Amino acid sequence: LASLLEQHCLEGEGRAVIGDYLKGRDIGLRSYAADLCVKFDRALLVEVGLSSSDPRLRLKAFMTMLSMGADGEASSCGADFRKTGQNSFRAFLNDPDPAIRVEALRKLQEEESAEQVRESAIAALLARSGRVRLLARYILKEFDPFAMYLERLEGTRVVDPLLPTLLKALLECEKPLPEAVLREKIEPLV
Numbered sequence: 799l800a801s802l803l804e805q806h807c808l809e810g811e812g813r814a815v816i817g818d819y820l821k822g823r824d825i826g827l828r829s830y831a832a833d834l835c836v837k838f839d840r841a842l843l844v845e846v847g848l849s850s851s852d853p854r855l856r857l858k859a860f861m862t863m864l865s866m867g868a869d870g871e872a873s874s875c876g877a878d879f880r881k882t883g884q885n886s887f888r889a890f891l892n893d894p895d896p897a898i899r900v901e902a903l904r905k906l907q908e909e910e911s912a913e914q915v916r917e918s919a920i921a922a923l924l925a926r927s928g929r930v931r932l933l934a935r936y937i938l939k940e941f942d943p944f945a946m947y948l949e950r951l952e953g954t955r956v957v958d959p960l961l962p963t964l965l966k967a968l969l970e971c972e973k974p975l976p977e978a979v980l981r982e983k984i985e986p987l988v
Contacts, residue, residue, distance in 0.1 A: 804834055813842060820846040820855065832858050840866055853895045860890065860898050864905070891918055896927030903933055916941075924950070926963050931970065944971040951979060956986045 806812065819831035820843070832855055835843035840862050847859025887909070890902035903922055906915050915937060922934035923943050935943055947968045954961050965984065968975060975984075 804838065813839065817842060817846050820850070825852070828852060828855055836862060856893070857895055857897050860893075860901060864901065888918065891922070896925070896930050899925065899927065899930050900933055903930070903937070907937055920946070923947075923967065924960065924963060928966065928970065931967055935970075944968065944973050947971070948976070948979065951983060954983070956983070961987075 816831045816834060816839070819827045820835070822828060828850075832843055832847065835847075836858070844859050844863045844866065847855045848863070850856050850859070887902040887905040890898050891906075893899055893902070899922070903915075903918065906918060919934040919937040920941070922930050923938070923946065925931055925934070947964055950960075951964050951968070954964060961983065968979070
């Protein structure tokens with residue numbers, strides 16, 4: 799009975815109400831509406847959720863969109879991109895949520911040639927998220943990120959907001975830092 803009632807919620811005007819719940823301020827209602835959409839109307843979740851400011855809802859919508867393409871549903875990923883105004887997974891590389899950026903980079907790696915993904919992966923080497931940087935280093939196996947980080951660090955001032963990310967990224971490379979970097983960049987911070 800509960801399942802029938804839930805399914806009935808998404809028929810007719812109920813779909814618009816569920817869409818309003820997805821856009822609403824109440825996190826409980828947003829979550830409930832998203833769960834309903836996962837069961838009965840995944841296209842609505844993708845359509846509304848991808849533009850949400852709620853990172854959990856956006857991630858759920860993004861993952862739902864990926865699963866829709868994998869399941870071979872009538873509304874494939876391409877159709878969902880058209881609904882949301884996106885042309886490719888590349889549009890999600892700047893999402894505030896690192897989990898979405900990681901998945902978007904993975905999908906680009908599957909769908910595009912190595913040369914096409916290379917530029918996006920190089921940009922991802924400077925991401926604040928360690929997960930995104932790790933995947934970028936994995937994609938760029940023949941690329942030396944350590945040299946790029948050192949080169950970028952030369953022009954970075956101590957007050958530059960990119961400096962902590964660069965230092966983390968350098969340490970992730972597990973190579974000894976040059977003495978000049980230690981003296982000029984790290985000592986002033988300490």
